[in-house]
Amino acid sequence: MLDTLDISIRKVQNSRINEVDFNNIPFGKVYSDHMFIADYEDGQWSDLRIVPYENLSMAPASSVIHYGQSVFEGLKAYKNSNGEAVVFRPEANAKRLNKSAERMCIPEVPEELFIQAMTELLNLDKDWIPNKENTALYIRPFVFAMDDYIGIKPSEKYRFMIITCPVGAYYSEPVKVKIETEFTRAAKGGTGYAKAAGNYAGSLYPAKLAQKQGYHQLVWTDASEHKYIEESGTMNIMFVINDTLITPEASSTILRGITRDSVLTLARDWGMKVEERKVSIKEVVDAAKNGTLQEAFGAGTAATIAHIKLIGHEGVDYQLPAIEEREFSNKVLKAMDAIKLGEAEDKFEWIYKL
CATH class of the missing domain: 3.30.470.10 (Aminotransferase class 4, branched-chain amino acid transferase, N-terminal domain)
Structure with missing residues (x-):
């Protein structure tokens, strides 16, 4: 005590x-x-x-x-x-x-x-x-x-x-995102992994441009080549491709999200294949084209799980499967809610009672 x-x-x-x-x-x-x-x-x-x-x-x-x-x-x-x-x-x-x-x-x-x-x-x-x-x-x-x-x-x-x-809910509907390949959120050795106020100020202008084009948020890419996916707006981003949960590995440019960690912990506990690694734009776009991109979602405190309905890249919008068809993200959202509400076992000791 x-x-x-x-x-x-x-x-x-x-x-x-x-x-x-x-x-x-x-x-x-x-x-x-x-x-x-x-x-x-x-x-x-x-x-x-x-x-x-x-x-x-x-x-x-x-x-x-x-x-x-x-x-x-x-x-x-x-x-x-x-x-x-x-x-x-x-x-x-x-x-x-x-x-x-x-x-x-x-x-x-x-x-x-x-x-x-x-x-x-x-x-x-x-x-x-x-x-x-x-x-x-x-x-x-x-x-x-x-x-x-x-x-x-x-x-x-x-x-x-x-x-x-x-x-209430942070997003009232599934989100449309655009992959950003011009502006940069964070560079290696910078403050990207920290929740520093200035990180968010610098993201507002490119996000505003994307919103004018009809998107809700950006998908940020690496600062050096703009080839690899990092975060989405104020959230970590995750994909389910060929029944595997894939997310960019945490680094000096990516926030170590607590919701992100919770999602990964539950997925591994359920026996799902999980990969934390570099995720290229090409891999995600190819998966969207050939139908192996089953789910994409943001994970963060504000939204918990934000379903991504559409990904825009180089003028092309790639539609994702309907929300009701998304087995993992719906399951993990329901599981986290059940833990928070005391309706499921808190086996990882995540809940702090006043």
């Missing part, structure tokens, strides 16, 4: 929960009553507190604004079939946050601080966890630089925060 941290709590006077239509929750636009804050200075995290959700006051010279020294995580809380509040694999998120922080010269957030801060916040706002199908409470921990200094160096002050928001 972890030592109890001293977290002060200032509650809202009037909850906003009755203003929320839980039958129609837009993703990432409605926020719960409270947020957690901790400040880093002189080599330690201090002033741990939960306060009402509110705007921040920052100096115009705050280094995060100018130099983007910021990392974040994303995870979800659910109500299981017994009405208990549970979180899916938070320890993995705590570890990954610190890998991202190391790459961005941000001090480590102790895992016990991450877990206990999240627990206290969720205990306070547990009524915000929706219990309808395809809903959850999205949890966003993040750390950013706070020095009041315009100079390129690691900050000396940081802030760790957690905010939460009830969410």
